[in-house]
Amino acid sequence: MQALHTAATGMAAQELSVQVISNNIANLQTTGYKKQTAEFQDLIYQHIARVGAQASAQGTILPIGIDIGGGVKTVGTPRSMTQGTLSQTGNDLDLSITGEGFFKILMPDGTFQYTRDGTFQMDNTGRVVNAQGNPVQPTITIPQNATGLTVNAQGQVSVQLPGSATTTSTIVGTIGLTRFVNKGGLLPVGNNDFTDTPSSGAPQDGTAALEGYGNINQGSLENANVDVVSEMSNLIAAQRAYEMNAKVITAADQMMQSATAMFR
Amino acid sequence: MENALLIGLARQSALGRQLDAIANNIANVNTSGFKADNTLFEEYLNTPAHEDNFVGSDRRISFVQDRGTYRDMTQGPVEETKNPLDVAIDGSAFLAVQTQGGERYTRDGNLHINSQGQLVTVAGNPVLGTSGPIVFQQTDHDINITPDGTITVVEGSGRTDSIRGTLRLVSFTDAQKMLKEGFNLYAAGEGGAPQADTKSRIQQGFIEKSNVNSVAEMSRMMEVSRAYTSIANLMQQQAELQKTAIQQLADVPT
Numbered sequence A: 001m002q003a004l005h006t007a008a009t010g011m012a013a014q015e016l017s018v019q020v021i022s023n024n025i026a027n028l029q030t031t032g033y034k035k036q037t038a039e040f041q042d043l044i045y046q047h048i049a050r051v052g053a054q055a056s057a058q059g060t061i062l063p064i065g066i067d068i069g070g071g072v073k074t075v076g077t078p079r080s081m082t083q084g085t086l087s088q089t090g091n092d093l094d095l096s097i098t099g100e101g102f103f104k105i106l107m108p109d110g111t112f113q114y115t116r117d118g119t120f121q122m123d124n125t126g127r128v129v130n131a132q133g134n135p136v137q138p139t140i141t142i143p144q145n146a147t148g149l150t151v152n153a154q155g156q157v158s159v160q161l162p163g164s165a166t167t168t169s170t171i172v173g174t175i176g177l178t179r180f181v182n183k184g185g186l187l188p189v190g191n192n193d194f195t196d197t198p199s200s201g202a203p204q205d206g207t208a209a210l211e212g213y214g215n216i217n218q219g220s221l222e223n224a225n226v227d228v229v230s231e232m233s234n235l236i237a238a239q240r241a242y243e244m245n246a247k248v249i250t251a252a253d254q255m256m257q258s259a260t261a262m263f264r
Numbered sequence B: 001m002e003n004a005l006l007i008g009l010a011r012q013s014a015l016g017r018q019l020d021a022i023a024n025n026i027a028n029v030n031t032s033g034f035k036a037d038n039t040l041f042e043e044y045l046n047t048p049a050h051e052d053n054f055v056g057s058d059r060r061i062s063f064v065q066d067r068g069t070y071r072d073m074t075q076g077p078v079e080e081t082k083n084p085l086d087v088a089i090d091g092s093a094f095l096a097v098q099t100q101g102g103e104r105y106t107r108d109g110n111l112h113i114n115s116q117g118q119l120v121t122v123a124g125n126p127v128l129g130t131s132g133p134i135v136f137q138q139t140d141h142d143i144n145i146t147p148d149g150t151i152t153v154v155e156g157s158g159r160t161d162s163i164r165g166t167l168r169l170v171s172f173t174d175a176q177k178m179l180k181e182g183f184n185l186y187a188a189g190e191g192g193a194p195q196a197d198t199k200s201r202i203q204q205g206f207i208e209k210s211n212v213n214s215v216a217e218m219s220r221m222m223e224v225s226r227a228y229t230s231i232a233n234l235m236q237q238q239a240e241l242q243k244t245a246i247q248q249l250a251d252v253p254t
Helices: A003-027 A228-260 B003-029 B216-249
Strands: A037-044 A045-049 A064-071 A072-075 A086-088 A097-099 A100-104 A112-115 A145-151 A156-160 A168-175 A178-179 A187-190 A192-196 A204-206 A215-216 A219-221 B037-046 B061-071 B078-080 B085-090 B096-097 B102-106 B111-113 B117-122 B141-147 B150-155 B161-164 B167-171 B179-182 B185-187 B200-205 B206-208
Touching: A003 B003, A037 B179, A064 B003, A064 B179, A072 A156, A072 B216, A086 A228, A100 B216, A145 A215, A156 B111, A156 B141, A187 B167, A228 B200, A228 B216, B003 B037, B003 B061, B003 B216, B061 B117, B096 B161, B096 B185
Parallel strands: A097 A219, B085 B206
Antiparallel strands: A037 A072, A045 A064, A086 A219, A097 A215, A100 A112, A100 A178, A112 A192, A145 A156, A156 A168, A178 A204, A187 A192, B037 B061, B078 B206, B085 B200, B096 B102, B096 B167, B102 B185, B111 B117, B141 B150, B150 B161, B179 B185
């Protein structure tokens, strides 16, 4: 009885679905987190009687066939790259992006990672760094004693230097943004960071507020784009589907039991 | 006397296959764009040697045969995802997809963009527009899909919409005869040539869920399971009958 294996594929798929949902809910408060969904496809069919096959020598054809499916498989856990809402923090170096771009981070090994998490700080040399201490690209060093740090929508970082007139501010650098053709193809590496893959396409560095890269907003952070209500309803759906598949296994088991118990 | 056993066997193998179909429906209860399969049985009359000239003529015996599986092509429930690349089709149309094996059709509107900027299904097959695959430029953003399937974007820092193509919506005269290939894809098969569908509408930001009615499937499954057990009991009684007959007839008085 194939039903036993079919239901097993169903249970495995729903288990994975619950895993994905629980990760979304766990990251409800993670800055710049993008939710994932588990996507399923039906497995190949056993065409016992192929639809449209000749049913007689007179040329009549079968209007319907017998197609028995083999269950379900997970095709992927795509990431929904929609914009998250912004929450105001008031910190000078809390940045958020409204648009397509990503912040570019230089890792200690010389490679680049990309993030939507704009929780930046200054390190002991005045560089603008992320929570792990890795500098944002292009590297910006804030001079000592500088005050009144502002970041505008284009990513230009300007400060007031001591001794100069209070009305003039000096631009010390521009935070760049990076775009990808397929944002969904980025590889998550933890710490809110992504790396580029052959699927995401090559990173295209550019300037904020231009060509759809998105604006940089100072003093706010991007919340996770997880929608609690839809996650909860998905969780219920996955759990019930899991239970139903378990029931199918029980039914198949009972049927096989009664078949083996027939002649003793 | 063996007829009862053979009829029971026919019923059991039909029920086994019905459970397989139910199991596949339930396994795909959360598969986007999935269409449920139902099984159809028919009576198969067997005409053994019989005599109709007497009053109370011999009865014909009837077996059961699984005639086929038919698809429930009704629209599944539509879930809002707010994802701009999720589309649900309101109507009977399918999206055309380009695969290795030729053109295939799907109701699964979970679309993505690949590294070449092409609009693809979740399995990576390009989705076809009215004039071939739909390709986005590198600076495109704010993708909008109108109800008739026209895809517009805002390019770069521009303010006006540019058209990137129109989703090709096709329908079939007899969708029942299309061949389910798995992976949410259908082949045209004997369903006729794909025809442009102007009546169906696209809903952006929505996904069509599976149209499996879980309650109906569960009750059907219980029916199958009970019927199987009762047939098994019937066959067991027949076997007992035969056993008794053999024992008693062979019981030669000494």
